[in-house]
Amino acid sequence: MTDNGQVFHINARASSASREPVVFSAAAEKRADEVIAQYPQKRSAVMPLLYIAQEETKFVTQQAVDWVASKLDMPPVQVWEVATFYTMYYKKPVGQYHVQICRTLPCALRGARKVSEYFHKRLGLQPGEISNDGMWSFEEVECLGSCGTAPMCQINDVFFENLTDEKLDVIVSRIEKEQPDLRFSTIRDELGAGLAGSPKSEIIQS
Numbered sequence: 001m002t003d004n005g006q007v008f009h010i011n012a013r014a015s016s017a018s019r020e021p022v023v024f025s026a027a028a029e030k031r032a033d034e035v036i037a038q039y040p041q042k043r044s045a046v047m048p049l050l051y052i053a054q055e056e057t058k059f060v061t062q063q064a065v066d067w068v069a070s071k072l073d074m075p076p077v078q079v080w081e082v083a084t085f086y087t088m089y090y091k092k093p094v095g096q097y098h099v100q101i102c103r104t105l106p107c108a109l110r111g112a113r114k115v116s117e118y119f120h121k122r123l124g125l126q127p128g129e130i131s132n133d134g135m136w137s138f139e140e141v142e143c144l145g146s147c148g149t150a151p152m153c154q155i156n157d158v159f160f161e162n163l164t165d166e167k168l169d170v171i172v173s174r175i176e177k178e179q180p181d182l183r184f185s186t187i188r189d190e191l192g193a194g195l196a197g198s199p200k201s202e203i204i205q206s
């Protein structure tokens with residue numbers, strides 16, 4: 001069972017076709033080695049290495065898991081155990097902008113259902129689907145750690161908080177028009193420029 005309640009078939013991903021080797025970039029290899037060197041035990045680097053692998057393969061593929069497992073001398077199934085526990089690791093392809101809507105109690109009490117309905121109507125998508133142009137996908141997830149600014153969502157690696165329909169209209173329209181970089185790169189250790197003028201965190205600003 002995955003973090004969002006969907007049944008996850010590890011064996012299906014381990015077919016020979018899906019295990020064709022993938023060559024990771026020199027930058028990814030270098031960054032992974034730097035990260036591993038920071039820990040007394042290699043396996044402690046499993047989470048940052050999963051981020052690096054996901055950056056290379058866009059979602060956590062069998063090859064990504066095999067790469068992490070071989071870098072850390074871990075059985076692949078133990079890497080899968082970590083990847084399937086956390087929603088920040090994508091277990092299937094996502095859109096260019098992937099929206100994760102928090103549905104846990106504080107956000108639920110402050111209107112998370114309306115946020116989900118907004119994306120459903122605005123994008124014409126059900127949770128887990130990708131838009132035809134590949135630009136959008138969304139899913140509901142558990143607490144993202146910003147309960148004080150509920151309801152909130154994360155788009156790629158950036159939080160958008162205290163959401164209302166009006167605010168979402170502005171955010172979605174601006175993203176469609178400006179196509180900002182909302183990704184954090186573990187390989188480069190830097191966050192994209194984000195949506196100009198939009199705070200990185202409303203709590204820190206207040």
Ligand code: FES
Pocket residue numbers: 102103104105106107108142143144145146147148150152
């Ligand atoms: S309950 Fe939504 S961020 Fe914590």
